[in-house]
Amino acid sequence: MKKTLLCLCLIFLTLIPAKADEGMWLMMLIKRLNYIDMQEEGLKLTPEEIYSVNNSSLKDAIVSFGGFCTGEIISNQGLVLTNHHCGYSNIAELSTPENDYLKNGYWAKNTQQELPAKNLFVRFLVKMGDVSERINNLLKKAKTEKERAEIIKSESDKIEKENNSDNKYTVVVKSFFHGNEFYYFVYQDYKDIRFVGAPPSSIGKFGGDTDNWEWPRHTGDFSMFRIYADKNGDPAEYSNENIPYTPKHSLTLNIGGVKPGDFTMVIGYPGTTSRYLSSYGIQQLISYEYPPFIEASKKAMDVLKKHMDGDKAIQLNYAGKYASLANYWKNRIGMIEAINKNKVIEDKIEKEKQFAQWSEKTNYKNVLSDLENYYKQTNNTIRERMYLFGVMRSSSYAVIPSKLGDMLKTYTEQNEMGREAMKSKLIESVNSMYQKIYPEVEKDLLEELIGLYIIKVNIDNLPQSIRNHILKETEFKTLANNSIFESKEKIINYINNPNKKLIDEDPLYILSKDLISLYMQKDSKNKRLEDNFNQAQRLYIKGLEKTFPNVKFYPDANSTMRLTYGTVKTLQDNPQKPNDAKLNYYTTLKGMIAKYKKDDAEFDLPQKLIDLYNAKDYGEYANENGELPIDFLSNNDITGGNSGSPIINGKGELIGLAFDGNWEAMSGNIQFDNELQRCINTDIRFVLFIIEKYYGSTETLKEIKTIK
Template sequence: MKRLLLLCTFLLSFIQMRADEGMWLMMLVKRLNGQDLQKKGLKLTAEEIYSVNQSSLKDAIVQFGGGCTAEMVSKEGLLFTNHHCGYGQIAALSTPEKDHLTNGFWAMKKSEELPAKGLSVRFLVRMDDVTQRINSKLNNAMSAKERRDIIEAESKLIQQENSENGKYVVTVRDFYNGNEFYYFVYQDYKDVRLVGTPPNSIGKFGGDTDNWEWPRHTGDFSVFRVYSDANGNPAEYSPNNVPLKPKHHLPVSLKPFKPGDFSMIVGYPGRTNRYMTSYGIDQLVNKDYPAWVEASKTAMDVMKWYMDKDQATKLNYASQYASVANYWKNRAGTIESVNKNGTIQDKQKVEEVYQQWAEKEANRELYGNVLSDMKDYYAQTSARGIERNYAAQMTRNAKYIPYAINLSSMFKSYMAESDAAKKAELKKTIASRISSMYEKFNPALEQQMLKAMVSLYAQKVPAAAYAPSLYTINPALLDDVAKNSIFATEASAMAFLNNPDAEKLSRDALLKIANNYATDSRQAADKYVELDDKFSVSNRLFFDGLRKSHPNKEFYPDANSTMRITFGKISTLPFRDDRNYHGVTNNFYTDLDGTVAKYKKGDEEFDLPQRLIDLNAKRDYGQYADPAGYLPVNFLSDHDITGGNSGSPIMNGNGELIGLAFDGNSEALSGDIVFEEEWQKTINVDARYVLWVIDKFAGAGHLVEEMTIVK
């Protein structure tokens, strides 16, 4: 009964929510009866949005590669996602001779589509609420470890009950800071092929300069196709596989829209921390993110120096550089936004109200010390937070450290194997792994990266948290350490595999550095286990108390890479004096004239294909022109999204695709922490521009013919 009352309270607040804030779980759409979204423009029923028993909107949306979103746009398995989501695969399929990243690529028939190695897409089959089931086995007297063990055991049972002997992937996730639990049933398809991509000068137009900024003029899309076996089941790549017949695909709309028109986005937002305390935000923007920004910029500088000198290196490191650069600008912008928007002060006001509630006699025992305990936690772990951010960029970008650890483990297993047949098979596996790891590896770049990142770590990490082993190293010697290592190159690693020597492995200086750092990291983590466990309890109780202390306020779960829907409308931003809008007078869209106006011949960020310029000069827009005569490129909406939503479909009230979400705006880069109602926008690439590039620019009109076009 108590649970039912809680659900009813939540439903009431959900119905009263603002249309633009909140990333809502799909199954909650079933509770939308009585909602005024229909009055705002939603034409679909709850069953048409999310259904387990029949095809629905959810069946057209997939998680793309684990970190983005994509949508099915034809009955032949065709999907759209962002260019920057497909960037790594496009780069991996490129060579200096066939540079698809720079020049674009379009398969004119299915046999020309390129298998994207290692890429998969994930369909949501269903989800359900298991909060009552799991919480009935928990209580507040338990230790954090006891609680984790019970949740893990129950989650394994739920996975077994719903996987159908491995047919489905089942995950159990906690929500609301560990107060509620839901499980998700997925089906993964692993044969995904590149169908088309615009050249980098369209797909990444504006580069780092325009990233997170408005106005934008970026054709941020790419096209892939999902394949299955003859029965529609997931299968590894095979030339005998056939295009998947999805349960649902999105019609693509050519109809114009205007500010105020209803729209919605479905996707897989990665991570938000909307309920983080002021203490956590202070640590984030004044300690953690500055470390991230500095370390990522150091890594970018190393990559850029080598990428500018060699086209093969530029292609091989393009995806890594783009990812680091994206978050470098995001983190720097978040620091600025939090300070400018007074986010910490706003959180402190919320906490004042919370504390007044917590100090009431009925609440004091359980909730009275929660905020003070959280404040103490951040004070005690501040240095560790800084170390984690420098370390994250070091281990991510200085590949020699993880390579040495991973390959040495494989080598030891190989040398320990006594069965001849198993040993031969293991050797093949390791050789394949080495080939994959070093396929697009520049040893000179990696040697410099190791030296630069270890040096920065040693200089900047507080003594209270640093790994001691890194302070005994002379960074000037790291070049020679890497050059002379077993792990220096593919050739040296393969040579060791062909003639393994345990003594030589144990003497390898690079491996010693990597292992010593790993040992230091484990020992440091052990120091914080008790603090982290206490914090997890405080964090859970904080949200529980926050919800109880604000009975009339709606609360939505933080994003955690599960499918969400967000409602909103086409929107505008105020014009800024420091921006050139290239003739646009209604600041919700940009057009191709504005794109061409930004053109700088030969510029890495603002170059354009001559064909695009010529087509625009002729006003050769075909059926994709707006009735006002322009060709739309990008537009704004007020949806609540975050990383992971890249590639998400933005749809009108009929569930028709009108664009692809690809970015946020610099004015609201604090959006992962707090929703800035006045400023937070989503930047989308217009579906009409996507189709124009495919059809008129690339001459791949057969792909448009495959889609369901709504005029």
């Protein structure tokens, strides 16, 4: 159990009192901050076996997958395991109407059948370091937020150069606790990643949007890729000469099963949390930011579904975009519901009263009023901004013309020799940008999303190009008809016959430039508000640390590698639902079959899986009751970006993949709820069952080390 002092601190931090499950901890600080607690919960490893710079450790088996998910190495030949939804877009991109790997699944029988995934990379953490004292000493002379930002940027550039003298790595300096601490991270990126296999989406995405964020789940949410390197084991662009990567460390898979109370840790790359957000900030989220986000997302989803239902090629090309829209659409709905139901704002207000009492006679006495003023002044701005974001997030015609148009203008301004030098690379960029664009889809997205934006925003705040078009009383989709950015063919024709005037007068180019300019715009008033807010938020967190100087704080997630730890645990307060999760911490194939609906978009299943169930042909992957486990619960602290993260037992062995949170605790990014918050994991036994029994892939199994 955590020490009483830590519990007291985190109560004050507007969090439910923390046990072992709360907190996203930096790897290099585990020994100093958490090791004793982790041992008490069941950890058998040393800190050096978890994080080491000079020796093989768990960190070397964990990768950032594509920059938005997490993956883990499970063989000495570079096999990467991650979630199905993390590989979803890549699998869709590799699919065709004739070979739909997304719908039907795929498994390579050997390395020759592995498929190169375009624009996918994995990132290894080499090492990290604390540069807080170095940067903070320089910040003492900063008088403004602008000067502060300039100092941080300048010193960060120096730190990056110091740690990457041979340009072998990617070095990033990140701020923590809203700019009170700073750490650098040295990464190595591998870009030749090949698709090995995944179950059909009816297994990997079973339950669809209906079951998303819900427990009980019956989803086999996994996919597998392989990392390739040059003959020296170094990163290289795709080549037939590349060989499977030999990792410093790979995970052993434990198929012995789990039970309540078993130690668990999740290591991965969580995206963002806002555990130190004030009550004013939370109110802005649920009243001004999330509602327009939800409305715009649903509008885009409806447009996409109409086109996807009628055309298989469109369905594959827009599968990733639709899945992302649907995921965050439901997430934001759940966030609002959970924040209200779990009385998060009320809890925050109580803690802010305590802060106000402490800060009354300090330099922090104006912090809360500054935070309150910032949110009052920006509520309407953020509301309009989210409708604008909805346009840009959904419609490629709202974004691509600006970037591509500038590239075309640069190309046009070159002499003949200069154009010839740029031409092939420019055409390559065009092909990449337009690979998934269908004009009829993009026109409808533009029309519907801009239409919503116009209705919801003060007309005086609309870009001039939109106001001009409103006066013409024509549909916005007609802008594309008169634009060279309507299609790849029109742009290639322009490249062969350049004329700068065509770009300058192009209606989509003008609109796109206006939208992006408005989104990036910060007037002097808003800039002052931002500066005041950043200072106030930084002081707020620092004030909490001063109030409780002997307490351990953990930083918000910011896409850097973190470790969370906890146990396998039931969800006692889960509402009664028809399911097979009698013990409420795991589900089985029996429950999946019970949900099965033939030809249903969300609950259909392959006949082969049904046949395996009827024969009870589970191999060595059944539990002691003869059931085949699919998913299980733990109380690890996760968020977006943790998808695909390994859930590991006390001996450092892989027992599953984290893939979701639960509806009852959707407010967890803001306030961790120790009673309700759970991590939903795909059981590693189900993964291996699909590989062995469904696909019969003995070659893959030979690479993987398992233990009971």
